[in-house]
Amino acid sequence: MPYSYAELEEFYESLVNRARARGIPCAITxxxxxxxxxxxxxxKDCDLLCAPDSAGELLALLGETTLGGRLPxxxxxLSAPLDVRWFRGGWTSHFVWAPAESGAYLDVFGVAPRxxxxxxxxxQGFYAGPHTVAExxxxxxxxxxxxxxxxxxxxxxxxxxxxxxxxxxENLLQAFGDATRRAADLCRRRPVLELAGRQDPRLRPALRAxxxxxxxxxxxxxxxxxxxxxxxxxxxxxxxxxxxxxLSDQHDLRVRCAERHLPLNPVRDFGVNRMISExxxxxxxxIQPAAMTWLPDVREHFTLLAE
Amino acid sequence: MKKPANQLPAAVRRxxxxxxxxxxxxAFGEEMARVNHLPLAARRRYIGEMVxxxxxxxxxxxxxxxxxxx
Numbered sequence: 001m002p003y004s005y006a007e008l009e010e011f012y013e014s015l016v017n018r019a020r021a022r023g024i025p026c027a028i029t030x031x032x033x034x035x036x037x038x039x040x041x042x043x044k045d046c047d048l049l050c051a052p053d054s055a056g057e058l059l060a061l062l063g064e065t066t067l068g069g070r071l072p073x074x075x076x077x078l079s080a081p082l083d084v085r086w087f088r089g090g091w092t093s094h095f096v097w098a099p100a101e102s103g104a105y106l107d108v109f110g111v112a113p114r115x116x117x118x119x120x121x122x123x124q125g126f127y128a129g130p131h132t133v134a135e136x137x138x139x140x141x142x143x144x145x146x147x148x149x150x151x152x153x154x155x156x157x158x159x160x161x162x163x164x165x166x167x168x169x170e171n172l173l174q175a176f177g178d179a180t181r182r183a184a185d186l187c188r189r190r191p192v193l194e195l196a197g198r199q200d201p202r203l204r205p206a207l208r209a210x211x212x213x214x215x216x217x218x219x220x221x222x223x224x225x226x227x228x229x230x231x232x233x234x235x236x237x238x239x240x241x242x243x244x245x246x247l248s249d250q251h252d253l254r255v256r257c258a259e260r261h262l263p264l265n266p267v268r269d270f271g272v273n274r275m276i277s278e279x280x281x282x283x284x285x286x287i288q289p290a291a292m293t294w295l296p297d298v299r300e301h302f303t304l305l306a307e
Numbered sequence: 308m309k310k311p312a313n314q315l316p317a318a319v320r321r322x323x324x325x326x327x328x329x330x331x332x333x334a335f336g337e338e339m340a341r342v343n344h345l346p347l348a349a350r351r352r353y354i355g356e357m358v359x360x361x362x363x364x365x366x367x368x369x370x371x372x373x374x375x376x377x
Contacts, residue, residue: 222373
């Protein structure tokens, strides 16, 4: 019998409570956080941000956390070891509590993709703050973008002006632009905001270009990780563990494979500026040159990763 | 001089709330727009029922384990 949504939610929240009781900074993000912030998604999986330095402590906690009497295991051959070295470089560790078809899925990462500021001070209850969640939702998947705008609108409504950075709907941007203030600093970070509330015909193509730009950035970023992970995946595949191996044995094997085959920080190795240039070059193939002039400087979204 | 949204007169705030609701309808459909504006406990209950029903019908919601988060 699969676990119900409510049971899984309770399980993940209790995991966060226990982690924090041990001094492990962590927060639920993505779909489950969106539900809490007023945008209903339908995922049962849990994405968890954990401070990279606490990776070892979280692994120890997972190793003793049962669900229905079962302990978790790593999921898939691509999952990086939950270890501070790879955690800092943007890798994700995937876990599952069996049975696979009806158990619990947990993805853990230390650096919020595209996060422009540390997520730890922005935690709200069990969840990463809406600003962090909205930045994380700027993916190459079209379905994520309405979530970004909805989170931004909620932030503006509650007086957090950073919400302006997340509105990608033309009508809503015009409505907010007509009525409310936005700080000059935000217009510097996101030039397209200059066009909001002026019924400017350049707004729509500029917004389209901005979304496509984030798509391209994600495409290039994921490509970097995909290329970097191949030798590691083969090594994990080859090193067959006995089926009843526990999390600790699985982890030791992954660390051994990673030490030989998994680069610590492929984006830093590739170069953030190069990644951005490739995304812009790809975008220039499909977007009007005039719309390119309104693109934001995205480097701040990758500085935490490049450190 | 324009003010932050949480300091606006009630009439303007109502207008903005309407614009936000209209966005939710455009982006997520009427039913989910309504759900998104429910109190948190009711929203979670609704989503829980929806997800549990989908699971019972054999819908898979797990994402591939890629080693990196999109």
